[in-house]
Amino acid sequence: MGRVQSAAKNIAFGYIGNIVTQLLGFILRSLFIDYLGDTLTGINDLYTGILSVLSMAELGVGTALNYSLYGPVARRDLEKIKSYMLLYKRAYRVIGLVIGALGTALIPFLSYLVNQPKGVSTRDMTLYYLIFLFNTVSSYFVAYKYSLANAEQKNYIQTNVITITKMITVSLQLIVIVTTQNFYLYLLTAAFVELAQKVFVSRYLDRRYPYLTDKNVEKLSKEETGEIVSKTKALMLHKVGDVARLQTDNMIISAFLNVTLVGYVGNYNIILTSIANFVNIIFNSVLSSFGNLIATESKEKQYSIFKVYRFFACWIYGFSAIGFFFLLTPFIYLWKGPERVLAVSAVSCILIDYYFKGDRIVLSNFKTAAGVFEQDKYLALIQGIVNLIISIGLVTRIGLVGIYIGTIVSGLIANITKPYIIYKVCFDKSAKSYFMDSVKYLAALLGILAVLAGIKRVVMPEVTVFSFAVMFLAICVVFNGIFLVLFKGTEEFGYLWGIVLRKLKKG
Numbered sequence: 001m002g003r004v005q006s007a008a009k010n011i012a013f014g015y016i017g018n019i020v021t022q023l024l025g026f027i028l029r030s031l032f033i034d035y036l037g038d039t040l041t042g043i044n045d046l047y048t049g050i051l052s053v054l055s056m057a058e059l060g061v062g063t064a065l066n067y068s069l070y071g072p073v074a075r076r077d078l079e080k081i082k083s084y085m086l087l088y089k090r091a092y093r094v095i096g097l098v099i100g101a102l103g104t105a106l107i108p109f110l111s112y113l114v115n116q117p118k119g120v121s122t123r124d125m126t127l128y129y130l131i132f133l134f135n136t137v138s139s140y141f142v143a144y145k146y147s148l149a150n151a152e153q154k155n156y157i158q159t160n161v162i163t164i165t166k167m168i169t170v171s172l173q174l175i176v177i178v179t180t181q182n183f184y185l186y187l188l189t190a191a192f193v194e195l196a197q198k199v200f201v202s203r204y205l206d207r208r209y210p211y212l213t214d215k216n217v218e219k220l221s222k223e224e225t226g227e228i229v230s231k232t233k234a235l236m237l238h239k240v241g242d243v244a245r246l247q248t249d250n251m252i253i254s255a256f257l258n259v260t261l262v263g264y265v266g267n268y269n270i271i272l273t274s275i276a277n278f279v280n281i282i283f284n285s286v287l288s289s290f291g292n293l294i295a296t297e298s299k300e301k302q303y304s305i306f307k308v309y310r311f312f313a314c315w316i317y318g319f320s321a322i323g324f325f326f327l328l329t330p331f332i333y334l335w336k337g338p339e340r341v342l343a344v345s346a347v348s349c350i351l352i353d354y355y356f357k358g359d360r361i362v363l364s365n366f367k368t369a370a371g372v373f374e375q376d377k378y379l380a381l382i383q384g385i386v387n388l389i390i391s392i393g394l395v396t397r398i399g400l401v402g403i404y405i406g407t408i409v410s411g412l413i414a415n416i417t418k419p420y421i422i423y424k425v426c427f428d429k430s431a432k433s434y435f436m437d438s439v440k441y442l443a444a445l446l447g448i449l450a451v452l453a454g455i456k457r458v459v460m461p462e463v464t465v466f467s468f469a470v471m472f473l474a475i476c477v478v479f480n481g482i483f484l485v486l487f488k489g490t491e492e493f494g495y496l497w498g499i500v501l502r503k504l505k506k507g
Helices: 003-058 063-076 078-105 107-113 122-139 142-153 158-181 183-208 222-246 249-257 259-285 287-294 297-337 344-369 379-398 398-428 432-459 463-489 491-506
Strands: none
Touching: 003 122, 003 158, 003 183, 003 259, 003 297, 063 491, 078 107, 078 122, 078 142, 078 222, 078 297, 078 398, 078 463, 107 122, 107 249, 158 183, 183 463, 249 259, 249 379, 249 398, 259 297, 297 398, 297 432, 297 463, 344 398, 398 432, 432 463, 463 491
């Protein structure tokens, strides 16, 4: 199966899985808020964020090993695959134990992180947290096995398993919430189903790749192990910095403002994430195909595909960011009422970061597939420090907006520096064209934003279901129509249109 076909299959299964899981997740959150309240919603979101922070103990081992697998998988070198997978297995067992120890050590500090937990005792907060911790730690004893399927460009295997598990988990949790309104049973239900999933996945992948159970495995050479260690050290700094920049917002909101506000922000994030996941499926699904491309094609070919990838990202992320700008708050208003609506300034900051994050996903995915980890190993750490300083410094002065200003500023550091690294290391080119394209795309988006702002004043003076639907249609037609007119003559659009035509002919 070729790269385009593999990516298409991964995208198709990703979309199916995402539609199902996001729809169920939305229904579940709606009932969660109605039956369990905003405080437990905030605690649920906060603990999810805390465990994401603890997961930085993975420290890039998975990414480094996934990169190392691309070559052996492409060559079908089973002995080398077995060697890498054994190292991966041992590393992830250690990681699971480390996360368990770090998570346990954090328990005495929970009361400082959870501000104003109305009606929730310290004992309950601790027990809730321990269930979250168990789910996270146990995943590391199975997760490494997915890396082989992903390296074979079969990401859909992991997607399908997650989709089925999510369907079962959410269905049972919906029953638990409606019949018992008990948060303990809600969490234990997920823990039980996910544990059963991990046992099933482990056995399924052992049958699919029986050589993974072989006892006779050659050790990697010092050079191969040294390369992984070197990349892991660089990725460790990336990981720590990313966590400090991306996973600390909820913790700062809870500690400096209140935990209920974490739930309000979470309402926005679940909508944002639900739609963003559709976009991210495309870009994450081609990651393994990028690894294969880089292992087999010339730099000119890589550069050509990168430009197409980047153009498509600006189109899709720009479209969704502008759509969110006009429709996200009205949706929250219709869904859960005006009392849970965030200020326009805070939502604008969230969406500015969302768009530039899309640009960074393009850069990071290509850089990861190419194994370029060490050249900017201190960048993410610098970003994390900048984010914490600005966010904590401004939250006491201007509240929620201050936290997101820190996120935006720290993120833009990568948007400026990563192109220089990728263009030099991967393409042997100047990054000037990248930034010229950035200006071009941003100018187009701002122009479209101005046009749609005028349309909004006409079609949605008040928020109703009907005016919301009309505005949605206006955004789809106006944005894509203008973008098509502006860029239909580019090589990037021509490449994408060629893929569409080939698919239509086959259909």
